[in-house]
Amino acid sequence: MKKAFWILILVAGILAIALSVGSFSDMGGPDDVSGAYLRVHIRADSNQAEAQAVKYRVRDAVVGFLTPVVAEAETKEEAMRSIGARLKDIERVAEQVLQENGFSYGAKASLRREQFPTRVYGDVTLEAGVYDALILELGTGKGDNWWCVVYPPLCFTSGNASVVYKSKIMEIIRTFFGN
DSSP states (O other), X not given: OHHHHXXXXXXXXXXXXXXXXXXXXHTTOTTOOGGGOEEEEEEOSOSSHHHHHXXXXXXXXXXXXXXXXXXXXXXXXXXXXXXXXXXXXXXXXXXXXXXXXXXXXXXXXXXXXXXXXXXXXXXXXXXSEEEEXXXXXXXXXXXXEEEEEEETTOOOEETTEEOOOOOHHXXXXXXXXXX
């Protein structure tokens, strides 16, 4: 009886440690890299071909607007503050593209934490998890979407050609991971 009690205590202790380590990692602990990134998620109004096509035009305009903003940021927090102060401007950029292309629905930009699946950007893999993100919903935001990383800027594209950005943070990450 005494032996079973101590085994139960030992199992409970191991379980408690395992759960606390998992929770710590989920909250941005040392094993969690999601805290280093600010992602962007542009959600189309629908899956109709026209709504999907305009999503990419909006993406190009928003990326063009954000590039100098993010280039000035030295930390993710700075990028978030700069982008947060320009949410209405981001909406205006998106809505201008929508209107120029004959769409009457608007756009809504926000900064929040959301779940993302695992994605590979060149030689960098971002594991599935909860990330801070700039969310831009076009109209209902119910269509297929485009996502990327705003900070550090890993994967902004224009048309079919990739735009490569030099990022001190990416250089540090690559050095750390030996890439």
